[in-house]
Amino acid sequence: MSASLGRSPILRRPFALLVFLGLASVAPSRATAGEVVEPWDDGQTPHRRFTVDEAGRKEGAYVEYAKNGTTVVVAATYRQDLLEGAYAESYEDGRAKVKTTYRAGRRNGRYEAFGTDGAPTEVATCVDGAYDGKRQVWREGALVATQVWKSRALASLDGLVAFPRSKAEVERTLDRIGRGEVPAGASKAKPPMGGRAKSSTGPDAAAFEAAPEDLDAMRDAGIRRVRAYRYVCGIPVEHPVVGDAETLAAQYASLVGAKLGRNSHEPENPGLPDDVYRLAAKGASECSLYQGSGVTAASAVDGWMDDSDATNVEKLGHRRWILDPTMRVTGFGLSDGATERFVAMHTRESGKAQPSDLVFIPYPARGWMPIDMFGSQHAWSVTVDPAASQRFGMAGARARVRRLSEDFVPDESELSVEMIGTRVDTRYGGRCVWIFRPAKVDVTDGAAYLAEVSVVDPKSKKSTTVLRWITAFFAPSARAEGSEAPEGPK
Numbered sequence: 001m002s003a004s005l006g007r008s009p010i011l012r013r014p015f016a017l018l019v020f021l022g023l024a025s026v027a028p029s030r031a032t033a034g035e036v037v038e039p040w041d042d043g044q045t046p047h048r049r050f051t052v053d054e055a056g057r058k059e060g061a062y063v064e065y066a067k068n069g070t071t072v073v074v075a076a077t078y079r080q081d082l083l084e085g086a087y088a089e090s091y092e093d094g095r096a097k098v099k100t101t102y103r104a105g106r107r108n109g110r111y112e113a114f115g116t117d118g119a120p121t122e123v124a125t126c127v128d129g130a131y132d133g134k135r136q137v138w139r140e141g142a143l144v145a146t147q148v149w150k151s152r153a154l155a156s157l158d159g160l161v162a163f164p165r166s167k168a169e170v171e172r173t174l175d176r177i178g179r180g181e182v183p184a185g186a187s188k189a190k191p192p193m194g195g196r197a198k199s200s201t202g203p204d205a206a207a208f209e210a211a212p213e214d215l216d217a218m219r220d221a222g223i224r225r226v227r228a229y230r231y232v233c234g235i236p237v238e239h240p241v242v243g244d245a246e247t248l249a250a251q252y253a254s255l256v257g258a259k260l261g262r263n264s265h266e267p268e269n270p271g272l273p274d275d276v277y278r279l280a281a282k283g284a285s286e287c288s289l290y291q292g293s294g295v296t297a298a299s300a301v302d303g304w305m306d307d308s309d310a311t312n313v314e315k316l317g318h319r320r321w322i323l324d325p326t327m328r329v330t331g332f333g334l335s336d337g338a339t340e341r342f343v344a345m346h347t348r349e350s351g352k353a354q355p356s357d358l359v360f361i362p363y364p365a366r367g368w369m370p371i372d373m374f375g376s377q378h379a380w381s382v383t384v385d386p387a388a389s390q391r392f393g394m395a396g397a398r399a400r401v402r403r404l405s406e407d408f409v410p411d412e413s414e415l416s417v418e419m420i421g422t423r424v425d426t427r428y429g430g431r432c433v434w435i436f437r438p439a440k441v442d443v444t445d446g447a448a449y450l451a452e453v454s455v456v457d458p459k460s461k462k463s464t465t466v467l468r469w470i471t472a473f474f475a476p477s478a479r480a481e482g483s484e485a486p487e488g489p490k
Contacts, residue, residue: 033052035051037049045065048063049062049065062076073091074088076088083105084102087100091116096118097113097114098114099111103128119141122138130149132149134147145409160468162470164367166368170368173237177224178224206255206273207279209335212335218296218334222300223330230322232370234365239327239328241330242331246329247333249283249346250345250346251331251333251335252282257284257335259271259272263342267281283346287347288321288322289342292340295343297343297345301345307319308378314420315428315433315435316423320428320431321428324429326430327347360467361382362467362471363380363382367470370476371443375443384433393458395422396456397419398419399438399451401441401449401451402415406446415438416440417437417439418438419436421434421435422435423435444473445475449471449472451470452465453466
């Protein structure tokens with residue numbers, strides 16, 4: 001808040017008053033210390049009253065009046081043009097609106113806000129102009145949010161950890177993954193096998209008959225994109241690594257698709273030698289498949305993570321494979337057909353014990369979610385550890401999604417949510433899944449949501465919330481390779 005000097009202020013100087021033709025006139029050529037009174041539009045009723053020093057800076061008491069000219073609606077103190085000390089705002093009837101303190105122009109200390117009925121609407125602590133500590137928000141007398149802020153960032157909302165990792169940490173790690181750095185603790189990937197296999201003899205050489213020239217680079221971008229999604233979703237990024245056998249199987253799978261002109265997990269022989277066809281058919285049964293004009297391995301990963309078309313949305317199989325926390329090895333294959341490129345990713349390495357701390361894997365993810373890794377029409381999903389799902393049951397699931405304000409206060413109304421389905425089978429990625437789609441999701445920088453999933457407790461028959469998380473979308477300054485996929489997954 002600062003006073004405007006645009007309403008013909010009256011400057012009252014202690015020892016000088018200019019008189020010209022019998023009329024008081026204020027037209028100093030330079031700033032002069034003294035009291036300034038700004039009137040309302042009628043030119044007479046006082047609106048703002050304060051004092052300025054020789055440099056024209058507000059100094060000392062500052063008061064704003066309601067239009068009646070007597071009710072104080074702002075009472076504050078300035079020091080060298082910056083708010084300093086106690087600050088109070090009131091409604092025009094004199095009831096308190098805001099009480100706080102300032103230091104060097106920034107809020108410091110307790111902050112209180114009140115409604116027109118005198119009931120509190122917010123109580124918080126501020127340090128250097130930012131929330132720090134506990135903050136509570138009320139609407140119509142009801143407490144709607146209890147927050148804890150630390151280091152200028154939201155730490156928790158109603159007891160829920162808001163952001164497992166800072167935005168800066170997420171950006172840094174995604175940048176490292178995008179540049180191809182192997183994260184600490186990761187197993188070293190085996191060397192790409194494209195060049196070696198092209199020059200070999202036997203059926204393996206045939207697998208690379210239609211491979212693009214930049215095969216190795218695209219494969220590398222694909223595994224980096226997979227790691228980026230898994231990192232954002234809270235899955236350790238030391239896996240998967242690239243395996244020779246898995247890469248070769250994927251290359252065969254892409255070849256048979258290119259020869260057929262379409263993808264199939266059970267392809268017929270398009271005229272390949274029997275030994276080549278057998279390997280290609282086996283690879284196609286073990287891989288996620290994608291086709292499109294100009295598609296890359298990275299953009300295929302984006303398409304598989306979307307998975308929200310009518311054919312795939314009810315099971316989200318490709319997404320569940322990519323987010324399988326037990327997957328240790330994978331491989332990519334790419335082949336060019338007559339008009340389209342065919343991409344395969346080996347995804348059948350699963351079935352091991354689930355990590356104990358990954359009972360739920362939501363997508364969009366907990367915390368900070370890059371906007372180039374999710375879309376407004378994407379289905380939302382939560383994959384669930386099958387052993388844990390037996391404890392609380394998967395049936396009767398209900399999802400609730402609410403928009404959060406810029407300061408992370410939940411909206412009163414909920415988004416309309418389509419419950420697409422519950423899959424208790426573990427065929428895809430070894431995990432059960434809830435699938436739903438909120439309407440009108442804003443996937444733009446700064447948009448944030450609070451999501452909850454409830455189930456019917458098998459014993460009490462009552463609805464029980466088993467998962468709550470915040471997802472906040474942001475535009476990263478550095479990102480791994482990836483783009484909208486041109487066609488669709490198979």
